[in-house]
Amino acid sequence: MVDSRSSKLAVVVAQDANEGRAKLVAALARVAQGDRAALAELYRRTCAKLFGLCLRILSDRAEAEDVLQEVYLTVWNKAAQFEVARGVSPVTWLMVIARNRALDRLRARGQRFGALEEAAEIADLAPLADIALDAREVSQRLAACLDALETRAASAIRAAFFGGQTYERLAAQAGMPLGSMKSLIRRSLMRLKACLEP
């Protein structure tokens, strides 16, 4: 009884997710043709998720807002590129851009103008066109693979992902020698890769 109800719910949720994704894909296609209303729709549907990520990385509201704005202007100018990357969910595409921009900003902090010219170009995801993702499923798999690593490796990977932390800072925080932190992370990354792609 409970099982059938929850599986029914799961189907409904999955349908909603597919519908939402289809709407985003359609909006993005219209953005590529210069449809401003479509960008407004895309923004309404995704801005809270993207802003949450920018805020988590930057811990500064004004800076996170600045980056968020850059992200949507990038989307406005580069939406046509997404057409090539069919199969990648629009949210994935947006989140990669948002994270890269936020980390660029984090690195540029304190350097004033120094980092401007080094700002990375927009991530070119076209080669990933054949990878289709179900966000929740993939997220659970990643969490399971991270849990299988040494605890300190998993937490260092999370800290680095959201914090743009360099090896030096991670090692200092964990009270480990720099070399040990490096080999721990490198070893863990290869284990993570193997776990995700058996």
Added chain:
Amino acid sequence: MNTPESDPPEDDLNALAGEYVLGLLAPEAVAQVEERRRRDSAFNAAVNAWQIRLLPLTEEVSPVQPRARVWTGIAAEIAPRGEKKASLWNNLKFWRALGFGAGGFGVLGLAAALVALVWLRSPSLVPIATATLISQHDGVFVATAQQAGAGVLLVVSPSQVSVPADKSAELWLVLPTGKTQALGLLASDRPVAVTLTPLQLGGGIAKLALAVSIEPPGGSPTGVATGPIISVAKFLPL
């Protein structure tokens, strides 16, 4: 054991791609990785694969609603130019999408969009790039670059910006080298036009950025920014 630097094995390169995506590398190493991405497509694919592999971590982040001014700035930047402007005015869907009627973004968005529209009206000037300078305190300057002969006419429009009464806001051009050049004072209540020379444009507008600093009345006495920099933004080519 040290890895030989000349010929790193595949696993090492793959781990390097992962380290890069995690943001663990020092700036010099980041530059090397980015250089390698450009010439080594297999390595670039490894970097992209790590992006996708690690991205699901973002599912752990709670959504947060940004303030309305973020969309205000975006709306100002994407305001139409040239022949598209008439259709915008008639496009009720567009205004609804911006939140009019729903009370979402209101007058601020309209004001910013209007300023951009007015300054993009002239048919002889072709807009080539924009930069959005969001103040750390409040408001935003929207800079629109338009090709004018060999140079560029820059129109900088304020939206909801406040500058202390005893101070001036000064606009700076940030060259690819990181050097800055004074471009003049900005007003908080009206657009200001500035010309960029072909020499200043150098390798193209996409390599340039703008900055705004708060200076003594009349601008920096030294030729470089002396006060706090309230915003820096790169040009986004159109």
